[in-house]
Amino acid sequence: MGSTKNVFASKIGAILAAAGSAVGLGNVWRFPTEVGANGGAAFILIYVLSMLILGVPIMVTEFAIGRHGGEDVTHAFQKMSGGKRGWRWMGLLPMVSGFLVLSYYAVVAGWTLYYLFEALMNGFAGKSPDEFTNDFVAFSSDTWQPIFWMGIIIAMTCAIVALGVQKGIERSAKVMMPQLFFFILVLVGCSLTLPNAGLGLSFLFSPDFSKVTGSVVLSAMGQAFFSLSVGIGCLCTYACYFRKDVDLMKDSFSVAGIDTLVALLSGLIIFPAVYSIPGLSPDAGPSLVFITLPNVFQQVFGGIPWLAYVFSLIFYLLLVLAALTSSISMLEMSVAYFHKNLHLSRPVAAVIVSLVCLALGIFCSLSFGDWSEVKMFGLNFFDFFDFLVAKFIMPVGGMVMCIFLGWVVDERVLRAELTNNGTLRSPLYSTYRFIIRYIAPLCILLIFAHELGLAWLDWL
Ligand code: PFF
Numbered sequence: 001m002g003s004t005k006n007v008f009a010s011k012i013g014a015i016l017a018a019a020g021s022a023v024g025l026g027n028v029w030r031f032p033t034e035v036g037a038n039g040g041a042a043f044i045l046i047y048v049l050s051m052l053i054l055g056v057p058i059m060v061t062e063f064a065i066g067r068h069g070g071e072d073v074t075h076a077f078q079k080m081s082g083g084k085r086g087w088r089w090m091g092l093l094p095m096v097s098g099f100l101v102l103s104y105y106a107v108v109a110g111w112t113l114y115y116l117f118e119a120l121m122n123g124f125a126g127k128s129p130d131e132f133t134n135d136f137v138a139f140s141s142d143t144w145q146p147i148f149w150m151g152i153i154i155a156m157t158c159a160i161v162a163l164g165v166q167k168g169i170e171r172s173a174k175v176m177m178p179q180l181f182f183f184i185l186v187l188v189g190c191s192l193t194l195p196n197a198g199l200g201l202s203f204l205f206s207p208d209f210s211k212v213t214g215s216v217v218l219s220a221m222g223q224a225f226f227s228l229s230v231g232i233g234c235l236c237t238y239a240c241y242f243r244k245d246v247d248l249m250k251d252s253f254s255v256a257g258i259d260t261l262v263a264l265l266s267g268l269i270i271f272p273a274v275y276s277i278p279g280l281s282p283d284a285g286p287s288l289v290f291i292t293l294p295n296v297f298q299q300v301f302g303g304i305p306w307l308a309y310v311f312s313l314i315f316y317l318l319l320v321l322a323a324l325t326s327s328i329s330m331l332e333m334s335v336a337y338f339h340k341n342l343h344l345s346r347p348v349a350a351v352i353v354s355l356v357c358l359a360l361g362i363f364c365s366l367s368f369g370d371w372s373e374v375k376m377f378g379l380n381f382f383d384f385f386d387f388l389v390a391k392f393i394m395p396v397g398g399m400v401m402c403i404f405l406g407w408v409v410d411e412r413v414l415r416a417e418l419t420n421n422g423t424l425r426s427p428l429y430s431t432y433r434f435i436i437r438y439i440a441p442l443c444i445l446l447i448f449a450h451e452l453g454l455a456w457l458d459w460l
Contacts, residue, residue: 024326066239094233231398
């Protein structure tokens with residue numbers, strides 16, 4: 001490991017690793033669920049807008065802080081602030097968040113791995129709709145099975161992170177991301193040929209603005225946050241490994257573009273499939289990909305069993321790949337801290353962090369079964385972790401980073417970082433700075449307020 005430098009060897013490796021973090025279950029699982037629940041196309045429009053005015057600027061912010069520091073997030077904040085030691089504390093943000101987010105994300109990632117295994121074993125063949133529902137409920141509420149599959153996901157993630165920045169994170173992104181794109185395109189092609197695909201398309205692409213409420217707007221912004229992995233210090237961690245010639249603004253647009261494209265393509269897979277069977281509803285919620293879809297695959301391709309088999313297999317392979325590229329970035333957040341600040345070797349840090357995540361993950365997994373009644377602040381462990389990360393840490397972290405870069409950091413340092421010391425033209429610089437100083441903190445405050453359920457937002 002000694003010779004592996006802590007830097008992504010190529011520009012494309014850096015983009016793919018960041019895109020790998022962004023593209024995940026948030027795109028293939030959470031996005032369709034949110035679109036289904038919030039009325040379709042109008043939600044998508046607002047989501048794309050949120051990406052542009054909120055997601056991309058915060059991503060640029062994280063990239064700038066991380067790349068400027070180069071070492072790890074702790075040093076990055078201190079260096080960017082002009083040496084103020086107080087800002088070192090921000091290094092704790094990704095370290096703590098890494099544990100929290102991986103612990104519950106790995107539960108759902110484990111489910112996808114189990115479903116991939118089932119697909120491989122042809123376990124969906126001949127099942128009735130009720131059986132799909134019962135089997136999912138039985139599996140997710142079981143004590144040991146989901147823990148076992150979650151353990152495998154965490155072990156795979158640990159092995160990749162232990163290999164280091166170039167040999168582990170960058171190489172795996174270069175291998176997995178192209179496969180992921182390929183599988184998505186194959187599935188979109190198949191899905192669009194299904195009967196009634198047009199109904200799914202019109203749900204996705206004809207906006208019904210009467211469905212837009214304040215709550216829909218704010219959910220779309222929240223989804224943009226989660227999907228881009230911003231606000232939590234994850235992309236800041238990766239940016240510490242960026243080379244000095246990376247164009248941070250351009251890459252942010254590339255990563256956000258890839259992320260949005262994958263979310264939309266996932267919609268193109270899922271909604272035509274759901275509409276191909278009369279009576280199924282696009283707003284089935286989180287169970288959409290674990291109950292509704294395997295059922296759809298069996299029913300629509302029922303006459304051609306091998307097609308149902310291949311379609312299911314590719315779909316769950318896609319989910320597993322998407323989950324893995326994101327979970328790698330989650331583990332790296334904490335591992336980087338232990339490796340740099342506590343001087344543990346990478347493999348040792350990776351194993352320790354993984355074991356703690358596994359232990360916390362067990363609590364989250366049991367939330368669906370034995371411990372469903374164990375509550376913290378009225379939420380089970382899984383929902384509590386999700387709430388803490390997506391609805392508290394991400395908005396607050398994003399806001400602090402914007403305020404840091406917009407108001408604390410010397411403007412010349414920021415400009416030099418974003419123009420690569422004046423060698424790049426940066427026509428959007430002023431717009432970007434205006435957004436991080438005023439617009440983004442204000443919008444985040446709104447999301448935050450909404451998610452906490454403040455009643456005064458009801459008028460929106
Ligand atoms: N963006 C990932 C997804 O869409 O699945 C989720 C995620 C990754 C959230 C990394 C937070 C994070 F730090």
